[in-house]
Amino acid sequence: MYDLHTHTLLSDGELLPTELVRRAAVLGYETLAITDHADASNLAHLVEAAESVRESARCYGVNLLVGVELTHVPPSLIPAFARDAKRFGADIVVVHGETVVEPVAPGTNRAACACEYVDVLGHPGLIAIEDARAAAQHGVALEITSRGGHNRTNGHVVRAAREAGCRLVVDSDTHAPSDLMSKESRWAVALGAGLTEAESRETLSLDINRLLQK
Structure with a gap:
């Protein structure tokens, strides 16, 4: 099990x-990314802070991915900020996409998709x-x-990914303890988004190391 999108204090x-x-760890996750909201004000700090927890994660049997979620960053600055995050040591960069419930800048x-x-x-x-x-x-x-x-647009995302041939991941965007999904919940979210059983099985069991190799 993996979750590539979570938030902390x-x-x-x-x-x-x-x-x-x-x-x-108690829920059975093998890979967890901490991806707190980032912009120019805290990018380096977030990477450093998450990195300091890596050994604790190993003690609990979790492969911790140090990451950030670039949030409401002007589109023209996303490539530079994403590059800087990787330069600071981030394993994974998430971009806060154009959800229908927040005023994310068009573009x-x-x-993000071209970066x-x-x-x-x-x-x-x-x-x-x-x-x-x-x-x-x-x-x-x-x-x-x-x-x-x-999650209102999960079905649309699945259809677009199918047509375009791009990879999908299933994440929680955890902010509170109750947001972390069980194995059964992850399965329900995948099927509920319109994935077939075979597609759900493939998406939920991705080789994350391979996914992050570009």
């Missing part, structure tokens, strides 16, 4: 990073097919999310 989550890791999806340093486009909303094709070309995974509001 370092941004707007409710848990210390180590408590988040422990709760994920955010396009900038070689971005790994996941979180809750992409009503993503355009040309942006999904750019994601396929640049190895950016589109997210199916369990988070309320953001």
Whole structure:
């Protein structure tokens, strides 16, 4: 099990990073990314802070991915910020996509999908097919999310990913302890988004190391 999109007290989550890791371990997660909300003001700090928890995660048997979620960053600055995050040591860069429930700047999806340093486009909303094709070309995974509001467009995201041939991931966008999904919940979210059983099985058992190799 993996979750590539979670938040802690370092941004707007409710848990210390180590408590988040422990709760994920108890649920059976093998890979967890801490991706707190980032912009120019805190990018380096978030990477450094999450890195300090890596040994604790190992003690609990969790492969911790140090990451950030670039949030409401102007689209023209996404490539530079994503590159800087990787330069600071981030394993994974998520971009806060054009969800239908927040005023994300138009063009955010396009900038993320065309960026070689971005790994996941979180809750992409009503993503355009040309942006999904750019994601396929640049190895950016589109997210199916369990988070309320953001999940309204999961079905559209699945259809766009199918047509474009890009990768999908299933994440929680965890902010509170109750947001972490059980194995059964992850399965329900995948099927509920419109994936077939075979597609769900493939998406939920991705080789994350391979996904992040570009």
